[in-house]
Amino acid sequence: MASKVQQFRQVGKKIVAVGRNYKAHAEELGNVVPTKPILFLKPTTSYISQGQAIKIPPTCTSLHHEVELGVVIGRGGSKIPESKAMEHVGGYVLALDMTARDFQDEAKKKGQPWTLAKGFDTSCPVSEFISMETVGDPANTRLWLKVNGATKQDGNTKDMIFSIPYLISYISDYFTLEEGDVVLTGTPSGVGPVKEGDTIEAGLGNSVTIKFQVEQ
């Protein structure tokens, strides 16, 4: 029987996402490099798993891929010290933080929230649960993404600005983290648009790959 944490999608808890956690990605979109984590939430209705398609949200003209390491919380807590943060990690997931970049650009200009740009149905494609042993060192793991076979993103979690323990501690100062919550740790550089009919393939380390189709 799969443990509860392995069924994080059914547990159906929060998705807390971190923005601009890689310097090269902050810079490629003309944003300043943050001095503290930028957080936003994605609803759990945004999850899809392999076999389901990424659907371009209505009126979106620039749907971007962002490959990210997701941390699955195994043990909840609030005000978790950085030194104890890794004890709250249950495992990992390879995720895409699909982003309606045109919606986000408009929201940024108007000082409005990113909810629609980041939280629409199918905006969080995920792999199956990945064990800690499979990932090995989450602070030195390759993350890559291809569109129709062409490499677009090829990064490493060692380039995160804020580490996983720091993020868990920081987030839990404000939000209680619960078993099954997922923390998306930000995307490396190379984000870009996808269109109807495209195939997105992404990988983590040497062993985990996912594949999703984009549909209108």
Ligand SMILES: O=C([O-])CC(=O)C(=O)O
């Ligand atoms: O939309 C953005 O650029 C922020 C973000 O999610 C990331 O850096 O992963």
Ligand SMILES: [Mg+2]
């Ligand atoms: Mg992201």
